[in-house]
Amino acid sequence: MNMKDRIGAHLPYLRRFARALSGSQQSGDAFVLAMLECLVEDPTMLRGDLENRTAIYNLFLRIWNSISTNGTTEMSEDHVATLAALTPRSRQAFLLVTLENFSEEEAAQVMDVEPSEFAEMIEEAGREIAEQVATDILIIEDEPIIAMDLEALTTELGHTVIDIARTQREALDIVARRRPGLVLADIQLADGSSGLDAVNAILETFEVPVIFVTAYPERLLTGTKPEPTYLVTKPFRPQNLKVIISQALFFKERATRKIAA
Structure with a gap:
């Protein structure tokens, strides 16, 4: 495979990544050009x-x-302060898994670090983001042990759990008193009611990012109706959920549309 075929399809996405890191199209593109010039001089660098x-x-x-360099980002007015506040290595790790959709294993290879070190970077990114966008969280979950795990995980990141709802009715009663900044929701609840219905009822009242944490992902991933932006399958890996929580709060405008049942 020649060099053009090897890198060509990936350059648009690399430019996106470079712009997010550097803070501008001009600066990001300059770094990509510098990489290409290095490759022309020495293809073995790849x-x-x-x-x-x-x-x-x-x-x-x-x-x-x-x-x-420690450039700031101009992705959007909503993102600039949060992303700029991340330390450089945490920023790289966060963008690799959230913006570029690398797995943690792949991203560790990109950054030339051990997977355990990369996991620490991601966790640090989550804490740094939480310092900027710490929020109140509503957990809709009928299994007490899982609810406790979710509460401990989100609290560790610096967020506050305002309440835990076991049914659709409880969830709606809670948000009538206090609006959360993020919702973690199961689909199947204690009394046979639906976490999906609860979420959609909440979204009719106000916009809030939602992460579904469920053992029944096939109920939402039909391919024929609007699907959730963020979905975690039980049993979940705490590290993965921490990344998704940070991502949902960072890109919060992506996660506020109603989901079809």
């Missing part, structure tokens, strides 16, 4: 032991990290 996309981002970050 590691052959990595999958193409991983190798390209790996080379880009090697070049990025070799230059003293």
Whole structure:
């Protein structure tokens, strides 16, 4: 495979990543150009032991990290303060898994770190984001042990759990008294009521990001109706859920539409 075929399809996405890191189209594109110039001079800089996309981002970050910079981002007015507040390595880790959709294992390879070290970066990013956008969380979950796990996990990130609802009615009564900034919801609730119906009723009243945490993802992922932006399958990995919570709050405008039953 020639170099053009190996990198061409990934360049638009790399430019997006570079802009988010550097803070502007001009600066981001300049870094991508610098990477391409390095490749022209020495094609062996692109590691052959990595999958193409991983190798390209790996080379880009090697070049990025070799230059003293801590640019801020101008992704949008809503995101600038939060993302700019992240430390450089946490920012890279967060964007790799949220904006570029790398798995944690792939992203660790991109950053040339062990998976355990990458997990620490992601956790730090979550804490740093929570410092900027700490919010009140409503948990809609009928299993007490799972509800306790969710409460402990979100509290560890710096958020506040305002209440735990076991039924649709309880959830609606809670939000009538106090509006949360994020909802974690199961689908099947204690009295046979629906977490999905509860969420849609909430979204009729006000916009709030929602993460479904469920053992029944097939009920939402039909491919024929509007589907949730954020869905975690039980049993869940705490680290994955922490990333998704941070992502949902960071990109909160993506997670406020009603979901079809």
